[in-house]
Amino acid sequence: MTTTAKLYDELIEQLQKVTLLKSCSELLCWDEQTYLPAEGAEHRASQLSLLAGIAHEQATTPRIGELLSELEAAGDTGDVDSPLAVNIREARRNYNRATRLPKRLVEETSRVISLSQQAWVSARKESNFATFLPWLEKVVALKREEAEAIGYGDGIPYDALLDEYEPGASSAEIEASFSALRDELVELVAAIRESGKQPDISILTRSYPIEAQRTFGTAVARQIGFDFNKGRLDVTAHPFCMGVGPGDCRLTTRYDEHHFPGAFFGTMHEAGHGIYEQGLNPGAYGTPMGESVSLGIHESQSRMWENLVGRSRPFWSCFYSTAQKNFPEALGDVGVEDFYAAINDVRSSFIRVEADEVTYNLHIMLRFELEKPLISGDLSPADLPEIWNESFTKYFDITPPNDSQGCLQDIHWSAGLIGYFPTYALGNMYASQFFATAREELGDLPECFGRGEFAELKSWLNSNIHMRGKQFRAHRLVEVVTGEPLSHEPLMQHLHAKYDALYGL
Ligand code: CO
Numbered sequence: 001m002t003t004t005a006k007l008y009d010e011l012i013e014q015l016q017k018v019t020l021l022k023s024c025s026e027l028l029c030w031d032e033q034t035y036l037p038a039e040g041a042e043h044r045a046s047q048l049s050l051l052a053g054i055a056h057e058q059a060t061t062p063r064i065g066e067l068l069s070e071l072e073a074a075g076d077t078g079d080v081d082s083p084l085a086v087n088i089r090e091a092r093r094n095y096n097r098a099t100r101l102p103k104r105l106v107e108e109t110s111r112v113i114s115l116s117q118q119a120w121v122s123a124r125k126e127s128n129f130a131t132f133l134p135w136l137e138k139v140v141a142l143k144r145e146e147a148e149a150i151g152y153g154d155g156i157p158y159d160a161l162l163d164e165y166e167p168g169a170s171s172a173e174i175e176a177s178f179s180a181l182r183d184e185l186v187e188l189v190a191a192i193r194e195s196g197k198q199p200d201i202s203i204l205t206r207s208y209p210i211e212a213q214r215t216f217g218t219a220v221a222r223q224i225g226f227d228f229n230k231g232r233l234d235v236t237a238h239p240f241c242m243g244v245g246p247g248d249c250r251l252t253t254r255y256d257e258h259h260f261p262g263a264f265f266g267t268m269h270e271a272g273h274g275i276y277e278q279g280l281n282p283g284a285y286g287t288p289m290g291e292s293v294s295l296g297i298h299e300s301q302s303r304m305w306e307n308l309v310g311r312s313r314p315f316w317s318c319f320y321s322t323a324q325k326n327f328p329e330a331l332g333d334v335g336v337e338d339f340y341a342a343i344n345d346v347r348s349s350f351i352r353v354e355a356d357e358v359t360y361n362l363h364i365m366l367r368f369e370l371e372k373p374l375i376s377g378d379l380s381p382a383d384l385p386e387i388w389n390e391s392f393t394k395y396f397d398i399t400p401p402n403d404s405q406g407c408l409q410d411i412h413w414s415a416g417l418i419g420y421f422p423t424y425a426l427g428n429m430y431a432s433q434f435f436a437t438a439r440e441e442l443g444d445l446p447e448c449f450g451r452g453e454f455a456e457l458k459s460w461l462n463s464n465i466h467m468r469g470k471q472f473r474a475h476r477l478v479e480v481v482t483g484e485p486l487s488h489e490p491l492m493q494h495l496h497a498k499y500d501a502l503y504g505l
Helices: 003-034 038-059 062-074 083-100 103-126 129-150 157-165 171-194 201-205 210-224 260-279 295-309 313-326 336-343 357-376 381-396 422-442 445-450 455-464 474-482 489-502
Strands: 231-235 241-245 248-253
Touching: 003 038, 003 062, 003 083, 003 241, 003 248, 038 083, 038 103, 062 083, 083 129, 103 129, 129 157, 129 357, 129 381, 157 171, 157 357, 171 357, 171 422, 171 489, 201 260, 201 336, 210 231, 210 260, 210 313, 231 260, 241 260, 248 260, 260 295, 260 455, 295 422, 295 455, 295 474, 313 336, 313 445, 357 381, 357 422, 357 489, 422 445, 422 455, 422 474, 422 489, 445 455
Parallel strands: 231 248
Antiparallel strands: 241 248
16 A cells, blocks of 8 residues: 555545534434424533534544645645545645634534524514524624634635635625626516516415325425435424435425425425435545535535426426325316416515525525625624615515514524525526536436436436535536536526516516
């Protein structure tokens, strides 16, 4: 065995230990969001804080630094895209980020966000921002400290946080692609409004028994390719997907008897994340080559299954009769075209996760515009509800009636996930660009969907995206897979092709 191989093996062993420890925390987080009794919150916070501290210690052990330096100095890692080179590159990035964070800050952040999420749950339920404010202030202060500790270029502390979720991205680039997208979206929303067409969406809030929703959602998730022998679906307040490790991926959703799209498209969405997690190379577990690229790329997978597949006409030409059988009372007298129009209704609404494909990205832009000044200190957390409502009214021409439907609706800020929102809109852009290429390469995908066949798309995603792990950063992956740099155009082409027809534009 060469010296390099020996050093490399030792590095991989160290990295795997850290990933394994983190997966224990993840499982405790999953339990916290699904089954934990309310009074167990304090104890869970202590467990998570202890584990976060241990994982941080492991991730910053000087031995990793030594191994990396020796491997980098040896310089015989070969091709820059080889697994060896990629694992060293990404391990270096993680090590540098982790060693810049003091252990005290990591433990304190873990403790605070665990409790602040619990505070958010009750604040949202009661629409009481005042009870959440002290927690938000703590979280923002900790995240500002984190940004300072990590460091940033261009004098924008927010970029240090953004880089956690979308490695290599900067707020300047995001602003540029958002501004191109914003103008075209606003124009499309206006054209749709002026068309005067409004589908009957009341059919979606009829009675959809929860047990039937669970059965139908689970069956569809299975059919598009989520493997329930390697995963499960549970109920939570704010749905998410967690890839705990090979063979164990947790999906969550929330049911409302009188709102069909929430749980159904939520399940499709999370199953899309789950298919990515299940498609990672299990042989590379615990190393960057066995991990997803970024949150933006992750979101591209969920949005593709949710919107480009799940909200398409061929998909429902396949599944509509099963839906009618599951929900005879709600859908027995509704034709598939009316149903298709209803699930693709475009109009201004308060809740991001329930927004249509066209207005969704505007919800993201609003959050992006607020979290930057929250971190720079230009916006005080206490002023958030007022600024939120002002900004919301500007974007959507309607004003949230309360904070539950305004600035308290998302879990992210309570969970310390600041810099995360832009990855959703990036995800929508990546999704359309990947999907356009998949259609070119695979022939008529919509026809397959019409027959209930999804394996072609899934295996295309497996080999082009999932199995590659972190081989390429997001912007390069897009170029490698599609031959073009990231652009908002495929998304706008998709939206126009679909909505111009639906609204007669
Ligand atoms: Co998602």
